[in-house]
Amino acid sequence: MLYYALVFLVVALIAGALGFGGIAGASASIAQILFFIFLILFVVSLAMRLARR
Known part of the structure; x- marks a missing residue:
């Protein structure tokens, strides 16, 4: 998911x-x-990991 956010950020730039x-505004919004x-x-993942221990 972080990869796609970075892709949309590059497209916006x-x-x-x-x-x-x-297009730049739409891509920046999607990236955000x-x-x-x-x-x-x-x-949430970190909280679940801490809750297991």
């Missing part, structure tokens, strides 16, 4: 540099959503 504002989902799942 390239689209922004080339002047495609709509995927990154936050990754963070939530990571924290």
Whole structure:
């Protein structure tokens, strides 16, 4: 999931540099959503690991 967030971030940066504002904004939003989902799942995973021990 983190990989896809980084891919969308790179797409947003390239689209922004080339002047495609709509595509850059959409890609940046998708990257942000995927990154936050990754963070939530990571924290839940850490909590579950600590709960097992």
